[in-house]
Structure formats: C-alpha cells, structure tokens
Amino acid sequence: MMTRKELDLWVGIFAVIGIGAILFLSLKVANLASFSAADSYRINANFDNIGGLKVRAAVKSAGVVVGRVGEIRFDNGSFEAVVALDIDGRYQFPKDSSAKILTSGLLGDQYIGLSAGGDSANLKNGDTLKLTQSAIVLENLIGQFLYSKAAEGDGKK
Amino acid sequence: MRDTVETSNLVEVENVYFGYDQRQILKNINLVVPKGRVVAIMGLSGCGKTTLLRLIGGALVPDRGEIRVAGRVVNRLAAEELLALRRKMGMLFQFGALFTDMSSFDNVAFQMREHTHLSEPLIRNLALLKLQAVGLRGAADLMPSELSGGMARRVALARSIALDPMLMLYDEPFTGLDPISLGVIGQLIRRLNDSLGATSIVVTHDVAEALELVDYVYYMAAGKVEFHGTPDEVRAAGIPSLRQFVYGEPDGPVPFHYPAPEYRQDLLAQ
Amino acid sequence: MTRIAELLRALGARIVNTWIWRLGFACRFLWLTLKESGPSFRRFHLTIREIYFAGVLSLVIILVSGLFVGMVLGLQGYDTLVRYGSSEALGVLVSLSLVRELGPVVAGLLFASRAGSAITAEIGLMKATEQLSAMEMMAVDPIARVVAPRFWAGVISMPLLAALFSAMGVFGGYLVGVQLIGVDEGSFWSQMQAAVDFREDILNGIIKSLVFGIAVSWIAVYEGYDAPPTAEGVSGATTRTVVTSSLAILALDFVLTALMFRGQ
Numbered sequence: 001m002m003t004r005k006e007l008d009l010w011v012g013i014f015a016v017i018g019i020g021a022i023l024f025l026s027l028k029v030a031n032l033a034s035f036s037a038a039d040s041y042r043i044n045a046n047f048d049n050i051g052g053l054k055v056r057a058a059v060k061s062a063g064v065v066v067g068r069v070g071e072i073r074f075d076n077g078s079f080e081a082v083v084a085l086d087i088d089g090r091y092q093f094p095k096d097s098s099a100k101i102l103t104s105g106l107l108g109d110q111y112i113g114l115s116a117g118g119d120s121a122n123l124k125n126g127d128t129l130k131l132t133q134s135a136i137v138l139e140n141l142i143g144q145f146l147y148s149k150a151a152e153g154d155g156k157k
Numbered sequence: 158m159r160d161t162v163e164t165s166n167l168v169e170v171e172n173v174y175f176g177y178d179q180r181q182i183l184k185n186i187n188l189v190v191p192k193g194r195v196v197a198i199m200g201l202s203g204c205g206k207t208t209l210l211r212l213i214g215g216a217l218v219p220d221r222g223e224i225r226v227a228g229r230v231v232n233r234l235a236a237e238e239l240l241a242l243r244r245k246m247g248m249l250f251q252f253g254a255l256f257t258d259m260s261s262f263d264n265v266a267f268q269m270r271e272h273t274h275l276s277e278p279l280i281r282n283l284a285l286l287k288l289q290a291v292g293l294r295g296a297a298d299l300m301p302s303e304l305s306g307g308m309a310r311r312v313a314l315a316r317s318i319a320l321d322p323m324l325m326l327y328d329e330p331f332t333g334l335d336p337i338s339l340g341v342i343g344q345l346i347r348r349l350n351d352s353l354g355a356t357s358i359v360v361t362h363d364v365a366e367a368l369e370l371v372d373y374v375y376y377m378a379a380g381k382v383e384f385h386g387t388p389d390e391v392r393a394a395g396i397p398s399l400r401q402f403v404y405g406e407p408d409g410p411v412p413f414h415y416p417a418p419e420y421r422q423d424l425l426a427q
Numbered sequence: 428m429t430r431i432a433e434l435l436r437a438l439g440a441r442i443v444n445t446w447i448w449r450l451g452f453a454c455r456f457l458w459l460t461l462k463e464s465g466p467s468f469r470r471f472h473l474t475i476r477e478i479y480f481a482g483v484l485s486l487v488i489i490l491v492s493g494l495f496v497g498m499v500l501g502l503q504g505y506d507t508l509v510r511y512g513s514s515e516a517l518g519v520l521v522s523l524s525l526v527r528e529l530g531p532v533v534a535g536l537l538f539a540s541r542a543g544s545a546i547t548a549e550i551g552l553m554k555a556t557e558q559l560s561a562m563e564m565m566a567v568d569p570i571a572r573v574v575a576p577r578f579w580a581g582v583i584s585m586p587l588l589a590a591l592f593s594a595m596g597v598f599g600g601y602l603v604g605v606q607l608i609g610v611d612e613g614s615f616w617s618q619m620q621a622a623v624d625f626r627e628d629i630l631n632g633i634i635k636s637l638v639f640g641i642a643v644s645w646i647a648v649y650e651g652y653d654a655p656p657t658a659e660g661v662s663g664a665t666t667r668t669v670v671t672s673s674l675a676i677l678a679l680d681f682v683l684t685a686l687m688f689r690g691q
Contacts, residue, residue: 018587
C-alpha cells in the first residue's frame, strides 16, 4: 500500500511528463512559438482570384515567413477577394510592395509572396497593397494554351 | 402524529409492511427493543430478518408502517437528519465488509477521519483503543486480505464502534466462524453493549450462541413475527416450527422433502 | 400476424427495459457524480490516489504502444510517400495522423481496456462485498468518496496520456524515418512544424481526448456501480465497460472529426 507521499510523487511525475508532452507537441511539432499575433499589423490586398489560399497561410518575403493570412473576404462591390495579411511588427515594407499568390512545390499549399517595392514610405496598419497578382488557375492556363495554339494554327493557314 | 416520542425503547417497529413487486417480504411486523438490551432476531434464511435490519438502519423504506429509533421516525427523516442518526449507529456486516484498500487501522479510523476534526495523534489513540477492545491492537497494520475470517470480523466490529454508537446492528455475526472466534464475538457483543451503554440487535440463525447471549428473542417465519420472549421461554416454547428451529430437527413444519411428484411415478417415468 | 406483433412487442420491451432504462439511469448517475464532486477537489488526495491507479499505471502500455504505432507509421508512411517523391513529408504524415486521430483514439481505447475495466471491477467488487453499503451506514456517501474521485481521475489522465502517446509516436516515426531509413532530418521537422497547427490540430486533439476521457470514465464508474453483486455480474460489467467505451470512442471520434475538420 503506497504512502501518500509516494502517490503524490508518482502523480506529480505523471503530470510533469504529460504537460511536457503537450508542450513538445505544441512547440516542436506545431508552430505555436513561431508567430505571436500581439505585435503585428494588418494590411489588405485585393485579388481577382485567390485560388486555394486559406486563412493562416504563410506570408513570405524572400522565402522567409514574415506573417500570416488573417482573414479572407469577398467584396460585393468590386467583386474581388479581399485578403487581410497580419505582418510581424519587426518587418516594414514600402508602400508600393506587391503581393503574389504562389504555390509551394508542385502540389503544395498556396501562400502569399511579398515583394518589396522602392517607395521611401512604409505600409502602416490598415493600408492596402496596390499591386497584386492572382493565383494561377490551371483550367485558365490550359484554356489559354489551347486558344493560343488554335490562333497559331489559323495564322499559319 | 408527533415525530419525537419519549420512551424507554430505543427502537420501535410498528405495523411495518415491506415487499417488492413480486413478493411481500415483511407483513405487519411489530417489535420493540428496550434501551441497553441485546435483542436477537432469528429465523430461517429468507424470513426477512436482514431486510428488517436494513429498514431499521434506514437503508430501505417500508411500504407501510413506522420505524422509530430514539424517538425519531427513521423513514421520514430528511437526508441530513438520517446522516446524523447514522453517526450514532454502528452496523456489522455479514463478512465484515472491511475496505480492502486500506489497513485495519485505517478502517477503524475511517469514521473518525470522515466525521470529526480530531487531530491525527488523538485519532491514532482512539483507533488503537478500539482495536485493543477487540484484542487486535497488534494487527493494526495488517491489510484485510491478510486477516483470517474471525479477525476480519473483529476489526469490522472495532470499526463500527469507532464513534461510540448508541445502537449496534449485527447482520449474521456468527456465520462461518470457528468455535473460538464464535465465543469471542459473542463475548464482545455483550461486553461492548454493556460498556458502551448501547443497545444491540443481532440478526442470526445460530441458535446456541444467540440464546446464550441475548436478553430477548424475536422469532420470524415467512415475514411475520411468530414468537417473542426470553431465551428460556424460547427453549420451552410449544410452537412446532419454533421447536424445529431451536432443536434443529430435520423434519417438521418445515418439511425435509422439497415438493415433488409421487416417488413411484418419478421412478417409473420414461 | 400475432407472431410479428409479439416479436415487435418483445423487441420494444427489450429496448425500453434495458437500453433506455439503463441510459436514463446512467444519466442520472452522472448527474449525481458531478453533484457530489466537491470532496474530489477539496480533498484532492483522494483524486490523486485514483490518478495514480488509472493514469500512472497506464503509462507503460501507452508509451510502448505509442512508440510502436509511430514506428509503424514511419515505415508504412515512407513506403507510400517515396512513390510520389514526397518522402520529406513523412514528418507531416506521422504527426498529423497521431495528433489528430491516433493519439486520442488509440490512447482512449487502451485506457478503456486497462484503467476503465479496473475501475469497473473495483467498484463492482466493493458493491458485492457490501463495502459501499457499509460506507452508507457510516454516513459517508459512496458516490462522493469512491465514484467521483475515480471519474475525475479518468478525465484528468486521458489528455495527458493521449499527448504522451502522440509524442512517443512522433519520436518513433523520427527513429524509423530519420535514423533508420535516412529521411532528411531537417525537412522531417521543418515540414512538420509548417503543417501542424496548434489550434486546428493540437488543441482539437486535446479536446477529443477530454471528451473520450469523460465518456470512458462515465461508463466505467456507472457499470461498476450498477453491476449485480455476483462474480458473473462483475465480470459482465467489466466486459461491457470495455466494449461500450470502445464503441463510444469510435462513434464520438467520427462526430468530433466531422465537426472539427470539415472545413479543411
């Protein structure tokens, strides 16, 4: 029959390694520590087509993660997609920076690529990016290719 | 009807009926237990004596009638009042029912730790005192699985007197014990009753021990009280079923043969 | 015609008298357990004792099983992924499978078999040997003193055990994938970190294991308390705990997965 002290000890060890496992999963397996929303600022970008972009997708510049996609809305007036980007407060980007929707790898998730512009003034919280490039939709690409091939064929005749 | 009545009887059972849908177990039971006495409730298995004990303890509620303990009507008590009453009652279960996950000492100290705010050293002394009273102070650290049947029952007895109850209920305390343990338990029941100034009800079908020990006997058969009297009156009783019970006669009002078709028919059947 | 009517009547009687009646009683029992939970926390040593018996003693089976499951995931996962040239995604496969599904579910099933059955047997035997009645006669509520601490011990232990299972599984996958087979260590961890989201995956996995813990603990204490006080009664109750808990875990897993991961 275990004494109370022994029971407490073992249960304490159990609790410690259990919480340790949760921490391990949160920090090493998932991405808890890598992004804190506290010191970030939000800028907007409008796209004709966001393709498969999802909320919390990465925002990368020069290949480095600088922020996360915060919100995706549809503007019923301009019929465009409005994407809100939460950028890490450590990084500042010029007002004329552009955003592109890129795919990581051939079959991977989509993310936002941010290219810095040359303006001396920087983007502030609430600003909207002027230059954006929508996602490449495979069907449109194929359609373009077919039409251009057809046009070529007509031209040759 | 007043809920509290002044009386010299500690327990009064009045016109009690109890049964389940299929059968009526107790029919119109009337019984009194005077203060300070040791009373036996005896009868064959299935006559309802253990059920009666549970009704007195408040574990069951009668369909009709009243049960009064120390003037309070048990079957009409609110939950807290029943709890308070139970703290003044001790019950010894048939095989002890010790808590198997704690030592004998912890079993005896259980009620003290749950219901009082006494300090540990004081509880320790009290628990050892109770164990000493049943002769098992040396077995305090043994686990229930390490005790013999007789010892386990004695520890359970020490546990049930932990808070010096005014009413002790014994459910078949003599079952399955060797002759020495039988004598010990019998002695302890009487000694503890007198030294605590308590009242005891012993449910049993061990005739020899019971008649030696108790002040008064209630004999039950088929859910009714068939006879009650002092042990001498019981021994001398002329009622056939009681005689058969007391003297252990194999055949009598309770037949030897279980009802069956005629013997010749059974043998000659294909 | 009367034959069919008789069968229907018997079926209806059976459904009402056994399942619905038991379900109602089980709900009322859960309510009583929750109501009497004060002492489980005010006298926390009662619960600590039960956490030892339910949680700590399950550690060995949980850790070993987690390790093996993770290692198998590593082997099988690599075998499939390498065909599409995506073997660096092994970390993603192992971690997501464990954290979202295998951790909570398998740990729950193991917990039900080991700890759930033990709790049922213990409470059932205490009932059969009249220990619960003795406690009642001593004015101590057995639900507060015996049942509730075991219930809360199960609820507290389950998320910890599920996390430990997942963590060991990831480690097992790492051992097989990186150390044994030779998948690139850097991409193993970095792709995993990119793919596993705290809120979507880890937190949902914890919620699942909490729900499973509540279900298993509830079933275990109820079956124990309701068991007929005989040898066959207790053994039947123990078996029912394992079977009912397992089915409950799998059914709840479907419901929770549908609710949580639908939008992905």
